[in-house]
Amino acid sequence: MLSRQVAAKLAAYETPFYLYDVELLHQTLESLMTMASRYGYKVHYAIKANYDARLLQIIREHGLGIDCASGNEVRCAIEAGFDPKTIVYAGVGKRDKEIRYAIEQGIFAINCESIEELYVVNDIAAEMGKVVNVALRVNPDIDPKTNHCIDTGQADSKFGISYEEILDRVEDIKALKSLDVVGMHIHIGSQIRELHVFENMCNKVNLIVKNLTALGFELEFVDVGGGLGVNYDMPENEPIPNFASVFAIIKQHLQVGKREVHFEFGRAIVAECGELITKVLFNKTTATGRRLVIVDASMTELIRPALYGSYHNIENITSESEQRLKYTIVGTACESTDVFDENVSLPLTKRGDLLTLKTAGAYGMSMASHYNQHDLPAAIYSDEL
Ligand SMILES: Cc1ncc(COP(=O)(O)O)c(C=O)c1O
Known part of the structure; x- marks a missing residue:
């Protein structure tokens, strides 16, 4: 888990980006x-x-x-x-x-x-x-x-x-x-x-x-x-x-x-040395009661979940709330399969919070695309923070 100190530093960078340890x-x-x-x-x-x-x-x-x-x-x-x-x-x-x-x-x-x-x-x-x-x-x-x-x-x-x-x-x-x-x-x-x-x-x-x-x-x-x-x-x-x-x-x-x-x-x-850092854009709830967190990353930065149904552990690295809720984490791409994970237990998550998708160093950036004219994500290295 990234320390609060590191998370505070990450807030200075434009998201989404890959962080390499x-x-x-x-x-x-x-x-x-x-x-x-x-x-x-x-x-x-x-x-x-x-x-x-x-x-x-x-x-x-x-x-x-x-x-x-x-x-x-x-x-x-x-x-x-x-x-x-x-x-x-x-x-x-x-x-x-x-x-x-x-x-x-x-x-x-x-x-x-x-x-x-x-x-x-x-x-x-x-x-x-x-x-x-x-x-x-x-x-x-x-x-x-x-x-x-x-x-x-x-x-x-x-x-x-x-x-x-x-x-x-x-x-x-x-x-x-x-x-x-x-x-x-x-x-x-x-x-x-x-x-x-x-x-x-x-x-x-x-x-x-x-x-x-x-x-x-x-x-x-x-x-x-x-x-x-x-x-x-x-x-x-x-x-x-x-x-x-x-x-x-x-x-x-x-x-x-x-x-x-x-x-x-x-x-x-x-795989282990990379994680994708993304910012929460919006929250909304579907008519069926699904609580969505919409983040500024998508399958264009990390396609593995949409392509193979792969799992990445997700954490909120900035929320200090004691309350935990179950969320579906979705990306910005115009594709219904652009879902990072469902039923993710996170502390109360709001617009502006930073989330990390862990173990994303392999087949993440190398499979990134410009779909929807998205920019490719930047890379930040732990020894430069
Ligand atoms: C021929 C070949 N060698 C090595 C690899 C690397 O596999 P892995 O990332 O699972 O170690 C691949 C992955 O697709 C491959 O096709």
Whole structure:
């Protein structure tokens, strides 16, 4: 909970804005990288989670690489000073110009998600007179036990190449002379809180790596993606995600010999350090008796609740009232789904009060839009207050 002192300072800024706890981000990265180095694991930050330049600078200082989902994300990472040799690039639909750019930059690997993509990357690399490092993104058919809107590794998903298809096309893939298939990649979904899922993932990866090796692929690395979830319900109880447990599970169950093991965490790195600060514009009650608080943020600053039904803990950081009431918190956008949460217990909340939507550092600002011609929210950093 933000102190009264901090809340008073925040009142000076135009709302809505993202507030980033820089110290917490440092602590999170310190914890992550200390444990990763203990096991010799490589970590890429999934830049799609948040592109904020200051956060990227801190992430770079801690020695992470980057995981991208578009050519512009590759460009953003390079402009932020990340070494191209630490950049991986996945994505089901890469445009030719994005592939060409990634090859030009000499990134660590392009993670290919269809057989057709392998052919196209091969052709573009051949045209450029290069041999390019690729990883096969395999769809492992695993249920990550998360919100179905953010699972990516089940058989029917658009992500990755089905393992069966790879087996059928082994000789075709090997014949692509401008590709070096040096890695195997999977990413099964996001906000994974049931950690035993990672054990199932390891069992699948072991089998796939063993078989691909027997079929003649010389895999140098295995990239097991991201996905580690955070505690949206009670963020204060778990400000730094449980990297230790995930790494221990991977260490115990992944059997890939001396190959490098890579991770691509997004949410677990930045979700906790960000919150969205918004001001109450109006109160009103519907004919059905629903007490609405209308705030000056909306789905254009934080779309997760409207897009996935996601939950963010909401607090009133300025009210000093003893009286508590149940409110529905809605945004300004001209969409009925622009509701942050219902039945939120808050102290008596009035026009001008500041609310915080917690754990909003990941997939908040990076998904912000100009819908309704809204301005993009600003960023304020805790060490500048
Ligand atoms: C390929 C890939 N890697 C990594 C991530 C990051 O996932 P998370 O933020 O859950 O760690 C994503 C998220 O969508 C992804 O698609």
